[in-house]
Amino acid sequence: EVQLVESGGGLVQPGGSLRLSCSASGFIFSSYDMHWVRQAAGKALEWVATIGVPGDTYYAGSVKGRFTMSRDNAGDFLYLQMNNLGAGDTATYYCARDLTGHRALDVWGKGTTVTVSS
C-alpha cells in the first residue's frame, strides 16, 4: 500500500525550530518529486516546498530562508527543517507525492500539527 506518514509536529515557542519527517512506503520514493503543504485551521491549503528527484528545491516566499526541505532516498524519508518559527506557521503540515509529469499531488499523508505559541 502506498503510504506517507508525517511526524515531528508539536508545540514550539516563537523563534524556535522544529524538524518534520515523512516516512514513505509502498512506492519507489527516489523516483518521485515530493511536496510539503500546510493548512491553518479553517483555512485554505498553502504550498510550502517541493523537492525534485535530483534534490532541487523550491520554496514559498513565506518560508524561504527559514525552512529547508531534504530527502533521504536510502531510508525513504522526507524532511522539513523549520527555523525561526512564528505564529503564522501554525498549521497542519502534509507531505504529498507528485503525480509525475503533472505537478498534482496524488498521495497525501494524514498530516502533523505544528503550533507556535508562547
Place this chain on the structure above:
Amino acid sequence: DIQMTQSPSSVSASVGDRITITCRASQGISTWLAWYQQKPGKAPKLLIYAASNLQNGVPSRFSGSGAGKDFTLTISSLQPEDFATYFCQQTFNFPLSFGQGTRLEI
C-alpha cells in the same frame, strides 16, 4: 505569482443535484490545473489533474474542464459522500498555489 480564485466560496445543494465550481487563474496556465476534495479532519484527495483527467478511482460523476484562465469542476449527480470542501491548484509553475476553497453543504 499566480493567484487562484474560486467561486462560490460556499454552495448549498441536495443529493442528486448537478453543481459546478469555478476556478480562475490570474494568468494563463494552459491546462495545468488540479482539483481536490477535502473532508473535515482528513487530508485532501486528488480528483482531477491536467484540468480534465480523472484520477484513478474517482467516480465518473466528477468532471473537469477549461484551459487558459477559467476552469470548472462539475459533479453531475451529488451523492451524500460528496459534501466536502473543494480546492483548485495551479500546477503551471512555482510557487504552486491553491484556491481558497469551495464548501459544498447539504
